[in-house]
Amino acid sequence: MPELSTILNGHQRQEAAAALPSLLIATRHGESTANVEFQLAEAKGALTVPITCRDADIPLSIHGQSQAQALGRWWADLPSDDRPRSVWCSPYLRTVETARIAIAQAAGLGAVPVGLPVRYDERLRDRELGILEMLTAAAIDKQHPQEAARRRKMGELYYRPPGGESWADVALRVRDCLRDLYAAHTGRPVLVVAHDNVVLMLRYVLEQLTEQELLALTPVRNCSVSVWRSNAGGLHPEQWNATGHLVHV
Template sequence: MPELSTILNGHPRQDRAATPLPSVLIATRHGQSTANVEFQLADTTGALSVPISCRDADIPLSMLGQSQAQALGRWWAELPPADRPRDVWCSPYVRAAETARIAIAQAAGLGSVPVGLPVRYDERLRDRELGVLEMLTQAAISKHHPEEAARRRKMGELYYRPPGGESWSDVALRVRDCLRDVCAAECGRPVLLVAHDNVVLMLRYVLEQLTEAQLLALEPVRNCSASLWRAEQGRMRGELWNEVGHLAGSNSNGSS
C-alpha cells in the first residue's frame, strides 16, 4: 500500500507518524439498482434500449438492492466495536443514498450505531459519467457509435474517455482528491464510503498503487460488497476486497 503522499498527488509529508489516516476505511458499492437489472437483461438479449427515462443520478434501488443494503447493515453491526464506522461519506446519487440510509437504519436497529447517524454527501464519489454513451446498451453503442467502440478497444478502459464523459483515470483524480479530505477529517476513526463500482475500483487502484494490468485483472465490484483497509504504520493496508459473504441471506450472489 502506498504512503499518503501517493494519495495526495505526490505531495510528501515529512512526518509519517503524523500522517492523518482513518483507523479503518470501508468502501461499498450501492445495492442492486433498477438500472442494473435492466442493463443485465439488455446485455443478455442484445436490446438496443432500456426502459429508463430518469437521470442516472435519480435511479433507485431495486427490491433486491434494498435487501442487500439491509444485509450490509447487519454486517456493519457485527464488526468489532472499534471498527464500526460512525462517519459515512456517500455519493449523492439516489441509489447510493438509499443504500446508506437503509444500512444505517439496520445497524442502528441492532444497537450498533447511533440512530440518525449523519451522512456526508460528496459529489466526488458520484458514478463515472459516460457522456454521449449514457444509458446506452452495448448493442446500441456498437450500432450507433461504432467509432467510439473501436476507440475504446484501442485506448483501453483506464484511458478511454467518451465524448462528454470521464475515463477511469479521470475518476481516479477525484478519488485522490476526496481521499485527502476523508483522511484529514476522519483521522483515527473508522469511516464508511458508499459509492459506485468504478469509484470503489479506483479507490483500490489509488490506495494500492496498482499498475494498469493489475487494475484490469480485478473482478467487477459487486453490489453491497465490503472492501476494508486498515491504518498500519502510516499506511492503509487492505484486509478485505469485494467480500459478499454477508449477502448470502439476501437471495443474491451480489454480482448484478
C-alpha cells in the same frame, strides 16, 4: 551524529504521524433498477433500456434494498472499534438509499447512533459516460462504432467518451476526496458508499496498482465490502469485494 537538517532547536526532528482513518470501508450501492434492466437487455441483445430518468435519480431494486439491510447487519457485527460512525456517500439516489437503509439496520441493532449523519460528496458520484450513457454494449457498437473502436484502442483506464470521464478522471477526484476524508477522520473508521468504478479507483489509488493489475480485477459487486486498515503509515488491504454477508439475501 545526525545531520543538521534533522535538528530543530536542539531537538531531533520527529516524523509526523500519517493522517489516516483507522479503517476505510468501501461499498458499492445495492442492486439498482438500472442494473436489472441492463442485465435483461444484455441477455436479449437489446439496444435500449426502459429508463427515462437521470442517472442520479435511479433507485434501488427491491433486492437492492435487501442487500442494504444485509450490509447494515454486517456493520453491526463488526468489533466496536471498527464500526464506522462516519459515512461519506455519493449524492446519487441509489447510494443515498443504500446508506440510509444500512444505517437504519445497524442503528436498530444498537450498533450505531440513530440518525447517524452522512456527508454527501459529488466527488464520489458514478463515472459519467457522456454520449454513451444508458446505452447497452450492442447499442454502442451499432450507433457509435468509431467510439467502440477508440475504446478498444485506448483501454478502459484512459478512454474518455465524448462528454464523459475516463477511469483516470474518476481516480483524480477520488484522490482529492481522500485528502479531505483523511483530515476529517484521522484515527477513526469511516464508511464510503459509492459506485463500482469509484470503489475500483479507490483500490487503484490506495494500493498503487498498475494498469494491468487494475484491469485484471473482477467487477465490483453490489453491496460488497472492501476494507483497508491503517498500519505502518499507510492503508493496507484486508478484504476486497467480499459478499459473504449477502449469501442469504
